[in-house]
Amino acid sequence: MSEIAAAPMRARLSPINRRRLVNFRANHRGFWSLWIFLVLFVVTLGAEFIANDRPILVSYRGELLVPALVDYPEPKFGGFLAVTNYRDDFIAEEIAANGWAIWPPIRFNYQTVDGFLPYSGAVAPAWTMSQAENCAGYPALAADPNCHWGNLHWLGTDDRGRDVLARLIYGFRISILFGLALTIASSLIGVAAGAVQGYFGGWTDLLFQRFIEIWTAIPALYLLLIISSVITPSFWVLLGILLLFSWVALVGIVRAEFLRARNFEYVAAARALGVSNLTIIWRHLLPNAMVATLTFMPFILSGSVATLTSLDFLGFGLPPGSPSLGELLAQGKDNLQAPWLGLTGFFTIAIMMTLLVFIGEAVRDAFDPRKTLA
Numbered sequence: 001m002s003e004i005a006a007a008p009m010r011a012r013l014s015p016i017n018r019r020r021l022v023n024f025r026a027n028h029r030g031f032w033s034l035w036i037f038l039v040l041f042v043v044t045l046g047a048e049f050i051a052n053d054r055p056i057l058v059s060y061r062g063e064l065l066v067p068a069l070v071d072y073p074e075p076k077f078g079g080f081l082a083v084t085n086y087r088d089d090f091i092a093e094e095i096a097a098n099g100w101a102i103w104p105p106i107r108f109n110y111q112t113v114d115g116f117l118p119y120s121g122a123v124a125p126a127w128t129m130s131q132a133e134n135c136a137g138y139p140a141l142a143a144d145p146n147c148h149w150g151n152l153h154w155l156g157t158d159d160r161g162r163d164v165l166a167r168l169i170y171g172f173r174i175s176i177l178f179g180l181a182l183t184i185a186s187s188l189i190g191v192a193a194g195a196v197q198g199y200f201g202g203w204t205d206l207l208f209q210r211f212i213e214i215w216t217a218i219p220a221l222y223l224l225l226i227i228s229s230v231i232t233p234s235f236w237v238l239l240g241i242l243l244l245f246s247w248v249a250l251v252g253i254v255r256a257e258f259l260r261a262r263n264f265e266y267v268a269a270a271r272a273l274g275v276s277n278l279t280i281i282w283r284h285l286l287p288n289a290m291v292a293t294l295t296f297m298p299f300i301l302s303g304s305v306a307t308l309t310s311l312d313f314l315g316f317g318l319p320p321g322s323p324s325l326g327e328l329l330a331q332g333k334d335n336l337q338a339p340w341l342g343l344t345g346f347f348t349i350a351i352m353m354t355l356l357v358f359i360g361e362a363v364r365d366a367f368d369p370r371k372t373l374a
Helices: 002-012 015-026 028-045 089-098 131-135 164-200 202-216 220-230 235-249 251-261 265-272 277-314 325-334 339-366
Strands: 057-060 063-065 099-102
Touching (some): 028 164, 057 089, 089 099, 164 235, 164 251, 164 277, 164 339, 202 235, 202 251, 235 251, 235 277, 277 325, 277 339
């Protein structure tokens, strides 16, 4: 059935793109890695509906509310605080008496500190403890003999009492979004710079190459440490700093493609016909350079994610309290008595990097002109 559904799409593709698609699918490891990665990414995009200390939907006194997306003050539910704590017994009983609530599967946000833990510090995963141990610290759930599984910490808590699984979901999302943003932005700048160098050549190429040599000689880590001591790091600040140095990754590849193709006959014919340089670059030369660019982009993405994780591990990444895989690894290093922290971070990063590398290998095979149809 899938082959029948895919037939119209293949019919609209050019023969070379059809060959690339077949070669990509032929790499089963990369093909299934792409699907697994997409499923994980799409699921974590809706993290607020999976792990949250607020209900997804609430019906209260005939009014339909969406606490997962909108902040409602506590007076709306009969309280007096500015921020509603939906895990509070009074609020929970008030909503139950005047309506209903639909909770996410995990009733913790990445910054929720569980005040009902049996002891302070990192708590072991729920599956390593008995039901009595899991429910001992939750007097509010005494009426529930099974102790609702959404209130259990399936991967344990960190040393501040925050749910590891919730922080893992949010941390995975922010790592991928950061990696994608850095990869796309650096690729756009790098492709543009390489195209200008390769197409015009001469003094333009020579001066640009000397500038890149000087620019890449600047120690990026030291510069990041200096800026972090002056400016509070944030998502956009880190993105801007890393973008200053990551754009050079594709310049050499695109430059070489433009240097090779700028003297081809069809380019000379386009110049003779009066076609502008911008049109020649965009329409005639850039498609050839994009083959090598797309091949390298999955590897650049994995490198961007690894860079953010490393900075967070060293304490120079996202602001304290942000959901971060690197911060989870740092907590595992500082809390050797809680091995689930380090193991969770390690296996998550290892699986993420493995999927991205396998996808990159499949993309490389898809654009390899030496590979033919099976």
